[in-house]
Amino acid sequence: MLLSFRSTVSAFAPVLVLALSGLISASAFAxxxxxxxxxxxxxxxxxxxxxxxxxxxxxxxxxxxxxxxxxxxxxxxxxxxxxxxxxxxxxxxxxxxxxxxxxxxxxxxxxxxxxxPIGTKDEKLAKTAEKLYRAGDATRGIPACAGCHSPSGAGIPALYPRIGGQHAEYTVAQLTSFRAGIRGGATKEDSNPTGKMMMTIAGKLTEPEIKALSEYTAGLKAN
Incomplete structure (x- = not known):
């Protein structure tokens, strides 16, 4: 009986975890x-x-x-x-x-x-950015986007924003602004280290890579 009970619990453990996480999320929202x-x-x-x-x-x-x-x-x-x-x-x-x-x-x-998720409009283009998003490009000093924004694009609260499911057009505009130095600047009140980091990273990306990454992140399910 004990073994049977343990087997039953083990079998339903993933379901229980999902149910509990749902309850926690609902409680947090409430x-x-x-x-x-x-x-x-x-x-x-x-x-x-x-x-x-x-x-x-x-x-x-x-x-x-x-x-x-x-x-x-x-x-x-x-x-x-x-x-x-x-x-x-x-x-x-x-x-x-x-x-x-x-x-x-x-x-x-x-x-x-x-x-x-908004969803990608160009699956083929998005696929070309998967490796860059998940692993970066060490040869060019580009870290993995997933390191800060997480594999799902959910980001790290208080530090790095959620980008999964974001409109590709908006993401293209922001990466282009970082690349051009229009966004990411510092002031006496805010040294903005994450902005500076994004300026450096975006500056190493090509326009095709920016478009591909933006399509890829649009399709990520951050929840």
């Missing part, structure tokens, strides 16, 4: 919904929906999906828009009126949303 930051962020986010979607998934491919992004990353980008460290006239207009508390609240709200 807690987020009850938090003051979530409520405040929800109230502030109405104006964001036009570009970033009511569910945090942008209907405009040149605008980023924010669903599932860590609150720290969202807040940091809003600070950069407000200070001018990241150049975007439209976003600066919105961010200027926000306090640090507002930025955190918006981040918490978008972080609570479940993102979904």
């Amino acid at each position: 807690q987020a919904e009850k938090s003051p930051d979530f409520t405040k962020g929800q109230a502030l986010a109405g104006v964001c929906a036009g570009c970033h979607g009511v569910d945090g998934v942008s209907p405009v491919p040149t605008q980023p999906n924010l669903a599932g992004m860590s609150w720290q990353y969202v807040a940091k980008q809003l600070r950069h828009f407000k200070s001018g460290q990241r150049d975007n006239a439209i976003m600066k207009g919105f961010a200027t009126a926000l306090s640090d508390a507002d930025m955190k609240a918006l981040g918490v709200y978008f972080a609570s949303m479940k993102g979904r």
